Amino acid sequence: MHMDIRRGDIYLIDFDPPKGAEPKVGSEIMKRRPAVVVSRDAINKVRRTIMVVPLSTSPQPVPVFAVPVPSAGHLSVAVCDQITTINKATRILKHMGSLSSADLRLIERSIMDALALS
Numbered sequence: 001m002h003m004d005i006r007r008g009d010i011y012l013i014d015f016d017p018p019k020g021a022e023p024k025v026g027s028e029i030m031k032r033r034p035a036v037v038v039s040r041d042a043i044n045k046v047r048r049t050i051m052v053v054p055l056s057t058s059p060q061p062v063p064v065f066a067v068p069v070p071s072a073g074h075l076s077v078a079v080c081d082q083i084t085t086i087n088k089a090t091r092i093l094k095h096m097g098s099l100s101s102a103d104l105r106l107i108e109r110s111i112m113d114a115l116a117l118s
Contacts, residue, residue: 003095005044005088008104009037010072012093013052013086034096035086036069036078036107049087053107054079067110071100078103080110 005011013035035052037044044050056066057075065081072078086092099107111117 003088003092005037005050005092006098007037007039007041007044008099008101010034010055010096010098011037011052012096013054013091014093015054015084015086015091032093034072034076036072036099036104038083038107038111048089049085051083051085053111054082054084065110065114067106069099069103069107071103072097078107078110080107081114083111083114 011034012032014032015035016031034055036055037050038053039047039051055069055072055076056079057073057077066077066079069076069078
């Protein structure tokens with residue numbers, strides 16, 4: 001299956017551990033939930049993995065770590081301190097849309113802040 005995955009796209013992702021794998025512990029993101037692709041388009045084309053930021057409607061927005069992204073849906077929050085790499089072939093369930101450029105820039109700044117890159 002070939003997918004044209006682009007930075008800023010929103011996909012439904014299966015974050016649950018594979019059957020037989022060690023269970024996740026602590027506060028790691030689990031279950032099926034939307035996520036925003038944040039890796040470069042050049043990486044998205046050639047690698048079997050992509051980097052994503054999970055979306056949620058449960059946490060309250062917290063500057064830097066959980067930022068509101070209204071273009072992903074009412075009350076959507078990007079959980080920027082949970083950035084992770086996933087396998088495109090096994091984790092992506094379906095395309096759900098794309099973020100606005102303003103919301104993507106907010107996520108970029110929040111990731112930089114969370115990783116102390118700015």
